[in-house]
Amino acid sequence: MERATVQFDKVTKKIGKKTIIDEISFSIAPGEVFGLLGPNGAGKTTALRMLTGLMKPTKGDIRLCGYSIQKDFEKAIQHVGAIIENPDLYSYLTGYQNLIHFARMSGKVNKERLTEIIALVGLAEAINDKVKTYSLGMRQRLGLAQALLHSPSLVVLDEPTNGLDPAGIGELRQYLKKIAHDEGVTVLVSSHLLSEMELLCDGIAIIQKGKILQIQKMQDIVKNSTLEEHFLEVTDR
Ligand SMILES: Nc1ncnc2c1ncn2[C@@H]1O[C@H](COP(=O)(O)OP(=O)(O)O)[C@@H](O)[C@H]1O
Ligand SMILES: [Mg+2]
Known part of the structure; x- marks a missing residue:
């Protein structure tokens, strides 16, 4: 079997007495677009901060392309x-100068x-304009x-997609799918909108109060409406 690009293995994060992430496990295959879906405060940002080394798990481990972020961080x-x-951009420089x-x-x-x-992100025409003239969607791209850049x-x-208008969201979705399918890049995004995840992702994990409630392949969700009911039920509380 092909090695997972991302592997969360019983990851827990406690801050003080509060358990922010509670033994979450999931894996993402190479080239997959995967969504972490959950309401505000569910723990999405915390999970992603641990994955990128901005925060240390209290327990458990995360592997990226097989390497442990604890033992083999580099x-x-x-x-x-x-x-x-938000991406770190200098607005007084051009897009090209930023890159x-x-x-x-x-x-x-x-x-x-x-x-x-x-070219891949569709900025060829605007790349020599100053970033301060860019729309939010262009800044995102x-x-x-x-x-x-570093492949x-x-x-x-x-x-x-926070702060993007529907057209910008559509564009971003198109580019993310393109990098996954054309470049074989694995994409992990978080969102609180099921509708958005449905259109973008191959698979999702639903997170609520630091726990993973369900992991689903999108094909199965389209066939089966229990996921949507489940999600509405949990966000109601
Ligand atoms: N540094 C921190 N110290 C204390 N609590 C935090 C800290 N960071 C996040 N939290 C809490 O952890 C929970 C999850 O936050 P977060 O990961 O930002 O959720 P999400 O990104 O899904 O909205 C929230 O209740 C938040 O208040
Ligand atoms: Mg967040």
């Missing part, structure tokens, strides 16, 4: 491109790769280009 994290908070700046920090990026990524195996986006 090797594990080199596979990840992430946008956890060059970022490429210098990560080293191994050449001009061909830059051109390829700019520039952030995505940044995350993709990661995994891209992690925390609620990437």
